[in-house]
Structures are given as C-alpha cells and as structure tokens.
Amino acid sequence: MSCGEESKEGRDEGGFKQTARKNSVEFGEQLEKHPDTQNGLIPTPQFQIDEKLLIDPKLLFVGSKIGEGAHGKVYQGRYRDQVIAVKVLNSGSTPEEKAKLEGHFIREVTMMSRVKHENLVKFIGACKDPMVIATELLPGMSLRKYLFSIRPKQLDLCVAIGFALDIARAMDCLHANGIIHRDLKPDNLLLTENQKSVKLADFGLAREESVTEMMTAETGTYRWMAPEHVRPSLPEDLPPDLAFIIQSCWVEDPNVRPSFNQIIRMLNAFLFTLTPPLPESDTTKLAAPSRDSVITESSARARGKFSFLRQLFAAKRTRNSH
Template sequence: MSCGEESKEGRDDQGEFKQTARKNSVELGSQLEKHPVTQNGLIPTPQFQIDEKLLIDPKLLYVGSKIGEGAHGKVYEGRYCDQVIAVKVLNSGSTPEEKAKLEGRFIREVTMMSRVKHENLVKFIGACKDPFMVIATELLPGMSLRKYLLTIRPKQLDLCVAIGFALDIARAMDCLHANGIIHRDLKPDNLLLTENQKSVKLADFGLAREESVTEMMTAETGTYRWMAPEQVRPSLPEDLSPDLAFIIQSCWVEDPNVRPSFSQIIRMLNQFLFTLTPPLPESDASKVAAPSRDGVITESSARARGKFSFLRQLFAARRARNSH
C-alpha cells in the first residue's frame, strides 16, 4: 500500500492521533498567533536551502501527545504514513535576528542528520518547513539514558552494560567524526535507549557543526555538566579497575592531540570488556575468539593486558613528542 493510500484500520489509528492532536492544537495555535499569517494560514518563512528530497508532506503528518521538551523545541509522538515517529517542532523565534538564527540551526540539523546513517544514531525520516520547522525521526520506545539512570537509583549500571553503552556512544561519535561532524552536546539526555534497554542511540543535532567550521566556545556550545574534559575532570572511584581508569584518563589528557580517537576507544573498550568475561577452559586458552562486530579480534586476558601495555607506551610516546 502506498503512502497516500489508507486502510480502514489505518484511518482509525490516524483518527486517534487526530484526537490527541486536538489537545495540542491550542498550544501550537498559540505560537501561530504570535506571528503574521498568509491567506493560507501559514507562517511566511524565507526560502530554506534544504534538499527537496528531505522534505515530507505535512498533510500526511499527524501529531500526538507531547513526550519531551528542550531549549530549542518540543517533541511529540506522531505518525507519518503508517509509521509511528517522533516529531520535533523547533522554536521559531520572536525577532528577525532570532528567526534567522533558528532557521539556520534547523537547516544545519536537517542537513547533517540526513548525511549520516548508523545503528547508534537516531534515524532521520524527513523534515517540514511550513507552517513550522519540524524534524521527523524514528521513535525509540525506551527513555533517555538520564531518566533510566534515575529510575535505577540507588543501584548502578552493571559494568558490562555500562561498557556496552560506552561502546554504542563511541561508535556513534566515530561515525560522526568520520563524516566531519562534531556533535557538541553529548550528554545522557541526548542518548535514547532502545526498547530492550540493551543499547543506546545518539540524538539531537541541534548544536552540531561541521568540523571545517571554526568558532569560539559560546554559551550554546554544549551543556555545562557535560562539557569537554578541558572544563572539569571528576575524581575516579578508588575501586575502579586500573585498565578502565587508564582508558578514562587517556581521554582526559590535557593535550587534545594526544587523546585517543573514538576508533581507538572502541578497541580499548572491546579489549577491556573481554577481560570481564569468565576465563576460558585451559584447553581453549590458546584459541582466539571470533571477530566482534567492529572487526576487533578478542584474545585471552593476558594478551588483552599486553594490548593495554602497548597502548600506554603509545600514548606516552605521543605525549613525549608533543612536549618537545
């Protein structure tokens, strides 16, 4: 069935979304009242430089209940064609200068989200520019990592689960950096859990920039508690594994050029994760395990520790070179 065709069941589902949307219409309508409208009832917006292929038909977009809100917009559950989605409605601004700034951010976010595809990045579906600036993405049934951590208090994440999440984040960031994109707002609020709560995906490209764009750090560059290590370095638990402490501290080296890349972090985390698994029987101790999904060959714990020793020497050598 094509996107424009609807079954009776589909019309019933969309009817439910329309009923829920009416509850939000007052809230969305109040935004419209703040701006002049055209004869068609649409906000007159300037021509955006967005590839037409990235735009979706707003007539097929249904908005349901609000599920989140941030500094730059609100997020609703919605439906596009036969797919349940997340609908991010961006703020439009109140002054010409603010409008231009927010429109530029919208263009940038849409363009960059459409450029990258990865299992640990929230999937981009499409965008609308009238009557509101809207970005449609896949809807993840799980909550944000921040909310999840709050729900399990006072317990802490199992170490293997925590390393798994760290690997997901590193893979997502590695993909972005490989495509010349700097996220600039990596934090638990922007990490969404999958339905089984076994994996996380990175969302919200609102503050992302292309690597070629150079600019000063500003108030909008990230969130205070989750700034880069130049800003703050918290103390580590005394009972933390020395190998894991090394991985963390290597990311905190004062010289950014000496810090490991995300691809190196992925390799180190994979090696550390293997040391947490039960030891192999003696008859299998010399065998090498199958490659992981990142293509990293996992080895025995002894060889893994040797790898950490090599990496320590590598980073020490790089620090020595950069100090001269």
C-alpha cells in the same frame, strides 16, 4: 492534540490514502493551533533545503509532548503508518532571530540526513513550515531517566561498557563524516526497547568540523562539558585498565587524546578482561568465580594491548611536549 486515528477504511493501502486526504485539512488546523506556531511566529519558507529531505506535512500528525530542549519541543507523532518523534523547533520573534534559527534548522537537517548508523537516531524527514524534524521514535527512555530509575543500583559494568561502545561508535561515525556533536550527554542518548543498546540523538548544537570556531565554556551542558572544562574524580574501586581509558580521554592536550576509533578498540580490549555475566537462572546453581579465574588467556592478551596503548599515548605526549 492527539495523534490522528486511522479508520477501518484506512487499513489497506487505498483506504490509507483516502484517510490521509481526509485528514490533510485536520493537520493544517493542528499546525495553526499548535503553541509553537501561534502569534505569527511561522517562519517564512524562503530558506533553501534539499527537497528530497522534505516529507508531506499533510500526512504528518502531532500527538502528546514527550520532551523539551533549548531549541524546541519533541512530540510523539505519526507519518503515514509509522509512529515517530516530531521535533518542532523554536521559530523566533524577530527577523534576525528567525534567520538565525532557520540556519540552525538547515544545518541540523542536513547533518542528520547525511549520516546513518545503528547507534544514531534515524532521520525520517523535515517540514519547513513550521520547522519540524521527524525521526524514529525509540520506545525506551533516555539514559538519564534510566539511570535514575534503577537507583540505588548501578549499571552492571558489562552493560555500562556496552553503552560506552555504542556511544563511541556513534561519535566515530559523526567524526568520520566531519561532524562534531557538541552536546553529548545522557539526555541525548535514547535506549532501545530491550534496554540493551543506546542511540545518539539531537543534533541541535552539532557543527561541521571545518567551521573554525572555538568551543566556549557555554557550549553544551555543564555536567557533560568537554574535559578541558570539568574533570570529575574517579571512584577508588575503578579497574585500573578502565581508569586508564578514562584518563587518556582527559589528557589536557586534545591532540594526545585517543580518537573514538581508538576508544572502541580499548573498550573492546577491556571487555576481554571481564567475566561474562551469568544468566539469572544460573546464578543460584554456580558459585561466583574466584578473582584468579578471571584472568583467562584472552584477558591476558587484552592486558598486553593496554601495555602497547600506554606506550603509544606516552609517545604522543612526548612528541607534543617538544
């Protein structure tokens, strides 16, 4: 399926409405031919969802596939005059499976619509028949693909810390709204067009914090599971302050680990200990600074904060051990 092409008559507001009406039947035919709505798998629209969150399917166009996950496929698409990402969720083949997947759909739509943050992919709307979630389309690639694309090079440390701050801010927003993402990994982190920032996507496994269910070993993706499931070894040349941040997140007792708000503060403090990277045009003019010149007044203050944080987490471990 190709995205609907806007005709010349549809470039102004009146013309666009006329084009939308003209193509409304075309979109219905697209859904009927869509591989995820074949074989009678279109869910019955009996489940309830806030009408304010629904978008007009007659104005939604589905293009080429750009991704696929356990819960559905993602396509490039268009809604009105906006290029978007269209996630078409799996429908199920039995009444029981359909009911379960409809519950997942309602939960994902409700949670995505409830939180807004610059580091969360923006929710646009949903359709019930078939189950579709429309979000902003980021022109950058996933963090996973980006890391593969720069091999054998590694991320500049300042860039890596910037990405980590973006992720921590997104997670802090979710936790502040009582949402646990449960599938945080590079595949679900999308780069912005300038590749300077990342946004968290895919709420397919997200849960309300109030839900009293245990995390199982099967929750999430193996390499990116919670630290109680797997802890990789740290590089030997890792700066001690950064190693402390990571290891504090890996403390066996979850109650002792820092919150994402605390992680944000620790990462910002660590940034003060780093020398800002020079623009490429200046690197040939200036010699690299010596290690001694890196420790500025601001970095000294940052190291003082790390001393306090170490005492804080040591005190939390002591309280939780009694």
